[in-house]
Amino acid sequence: MKRFTLLLAAWAFSLSAAPLTSDTISEAVKLTKEGKLNVALKTLEREKQLIFQPQVNLQRAKIAREQAQYNLAIELLSPLLTLPEQTLEFRYDVNKELGVNFRRNMNTDKAEYYYLAAKQIALSLDNDDLIAQSIINLGVLYEAQGAFDKAMDLQINAQKMLENSDNYELKAANYYNLFGLSNVLRQATQARFFLEQALVYDKKTGHKRNTAATALTLAQLSAKEDDYQNAIPQLKEAISLLEQLNANESLSSAHGTLFSIYLKQNKLNKSLWHAKKEKAYAEMTQSTVRKFWSYIHLAQAYIKHKQPDTALDYLAQAKPFEAQFKSAFFTHQYNLYSSKAYAQKENYEEAYSYLLNATANFKTFAKNIEERDAVTIKKRLDNLLKSLKLAQEEKKHALTTIELENETLQKRIWLLASLLISVVSGFIIYAYYIKQKNTHYKAQMYQHNLEQKEQMLADISHELRTPLSVLKLHIEALEHNLIDDKFLAYGKINDKIAQLNNLISDVYQLSQLQNQAMYINFQEINLQQLTQKFMSDIKVLTEQYQLRFISDIDVAANTVLNTDQSKLEQVILNLAKNACLYTDAPGHVRLKVRANKNQVFIQLDDSSPGVSDEDLPRLFDRLYRVDKSRSRALGGSGLGLSICQSTITALAGNITLKHGKSGGLCVQVTLPLYKTLK
Incomplete structure (x- = not known):
């Protein structure tokens, strides 16, 4: 009671010292924007008689939030709501800050309570900026809860309110x-536009931490788009800036992104180093999200290093946070890597149990985004149709241009021939003949390419039409409650989405191969060991389909093949x-499988x-099927053999088809053999 009385007295005294307090807080706010958080704290503590003033403690709480010390910020803010005679603006600021800190601590219920309280105060003040800020905060909260449509509506409303705001x-x-x-909605073009706009306005505010954090997110977006050539230097530049600001939470996130990049590139030592840095910075914050991901990433790294016991130690540290978040996706990640770690320990019973849980968690997560994915696919189809119309217009324009160019060329040739016919008539006739022949050949090639492009677009549109029609029927049936078994309908929708994703993936891979954009990583590989892996994988496949597997291998133990192992494995398994x-x-x-001193011969044949x-x-x-109905029923896109042919060509090999001796199909692959291991 005595302490509370002293607090009120200190607050009452502060009212008489308002100008000094205002100058002190203004200076602290400026220092905070410049990223000088420790200097800002010392500025607030410079005048001892102001240490209990509510506005000073509010600013201290904002600095604690910037430092990711969310529990400390909540401790500073909570008593401020009980103080008497507070202005509405002050009450709004306290409620808003409490909402932000509880949200970042993953306590969504309390965050929503304080956000709504702040919104009510903003409405009573009739302040458009404060109302917009409340709407923005609620949108962030609903996004974290998975209510994406609701969140999008709120953010769009806030944008309209801020049109005339400075x-x-x-x-x-x-x-x-x-x-x-x-x-989240996979709209890459819009996402990059909004992020670049955010960076423009962050720079205008002069808030260095926000500017650095947005620049970091832009680098992470490049990483997500697999643009590692730009992402890695951008991330390192962001880390250099963030280190100057002691922005530990953002530093943890940056190192987490570099961990993921180097893991994808199979640079295991670099990925482990960045995972450790991610954890070190996360430990300096009160961010449970960053701590959770740092433990998951370390577990993932040690699984790659074949150290399951160390991985399980970090998973045990992640477990309390996984239970706290109540997120299907976070739980899925925890169970997935627990399963992998136990599998490495050959504890298959535990591994299977975690894998079952991970699958269940993923289904829950997938169920939350199924409808969103269906809408996204419709948008993609609309874009595809627009692209088709644009391609048709471009084709007409190109043909008209070629015709005009041919007419102009002919006129110039005839004019030149008439002036010089007495001297070089024979040469002009010959040159004209060659030009006409080349022009005709180019026109034929161009027309052939256009026809191939049209056929490809028509085939893809045809392949997309059936699954999209099924998707539309099921979605409409769900909307009108015409299906009793909704889980069966969701399953069918998932199947069709998977079928569309497989087709798009195959088209993309084939395009990369035919445009020579696919990276080929040639390495020396022991052919006998590689063949044993082929046999193991094919045997599993044949058992699944109740077929008999026959191997006929005659390869020396020291034979080495110089090729891209992953690409060759993909071809053989396909x-x-x-x-x-x-x-x-x-x-x-x-x-x-056979090998001589020059090449390797691989043959796969089957029965009728x-x-x-x-x-x-x-x-x-491309897209050719012998039995169209059967191929679609089995999930085939009609691009598999085209991809195999293009891949083998990229590996400097050759692939041929012929009738097999057992009544089926025989596929023969030959690859050059460069050297033999001594």
Whole structure:
């Protein structure tokens, strides 16, 4: 009681010293924007008689939030709500700050309570900027809870309210949150636009921490787009700036992104180093989210290093946070890597148990975004149709341009021939003949390319039409409650989405191969060991389809093949899966491998049914199927053999098809053999 009386007395005294307090807080706010947080704290503590003043403690709480000390900020803020005679502006600021700190501590219920309280105060003040800020904060909260449509509506409303505002900090926050939603909804172009706008307004505010954090997010967006050439230097530049500001939470996030990049590049030592740095910075904050991800990333790194016991130690540290978040996605990550760690320890019972839990968590997470994904696919289709119309217009324009160019060229040639015919008539005629022949050949090639492009676009549109029609029917049926078993409907929607994703992935991979944009990593690989892996994988496939596997291997133990192992494995497994899918049981699939001093010979053949003489030469054509209905039922895109052919060509090899001796299809692959291990 005595302490509370002293607090009130100190607050009453502060009212008489308002100008000094205002100057002190203004200076502290300026220092905070410049990232000089420790200097700002010393400024607030410079005048001892002001230490209990509410406005000073409010600013101290804001600095604690900037330092990711959320519990300390809450401790400073909570008593301020009980003080008498507070202005509405002050009450708004306290409620808003409490909401922010509880949200970052993943306490969404309390965060929503204080955000709504702040919004009511903003409405009573009739202050558009404060109302917009309240709406922005609620939008961030609902996004964290997975209510993306609600969050998007709030952010768009806030943007409208801020159209005529000169509050750059609020505009930056609004654009940043619109980026987050666009990113979740996989709208890459819009996401990058909103993030770049956020960075423009952050720079206008002069708030160095926010500017650095947005620049970091822009680098992370480049990483997400697999643009590592730009992402890595951008991240290192952001880290250099963040280290000057002691922004530990953002530093932890930056090192976490570099960990993921180097892990994808299989640079395990670098990825582990950045995972340790991520944890070190996370430990300096009160951010439970950053601590959770640092432990998950370290577990992931040690699993890659084949150290499951160390991985499980970090997973045990992540467990309390996973239980606190109540997030299906976070729980999925915890269970997934727990399963992998126990599998490495050969404790398959525990591994299986965690894997089952991870699958259940993923289904829960996927269920929350199914409807969003369906809408996104519709938007993608709309964009595809627009692209088709644009391509048609470009084709018409190109043909008209070629015709005009040909007419102009002919006129110039005839004019020149008429002037010089007496001297060089023979040369002009010959030159004209050659030019006409080349022009005709180029026009033929151009027309052929246009026809191929049109056919490809038509085939893709045709392939997309069926699953999209099924998606539309199921979604409409769900909207009108025409389906009793909704889980079955969700399953069918998931299947069709997976089918669309597989088709788009195959088209993208084939495009990379044909444009020579696919990275090929040639390495020396022991052929005998690689063959053993082929045999193991194909045997599993044949058992699944109740087929018999026959191996015919004659390879020296010291034979070395210089190739890209992952690409070759993909080709062989695709061929094996194709053989299993189109071979009737009981039947067999045979793998034959031979090697001489110059090349490696790999053959995969199967038993009946085979293909006709008419279909055999067309099997490498894109989107060609022998039995269309059966191929679609089995989930085939019609691009598998085209991808295999392009991949083998990229590996400097050759692939051919012929009728097999057992009545099925025989695929023969030859690859150059460069050297032999001594």
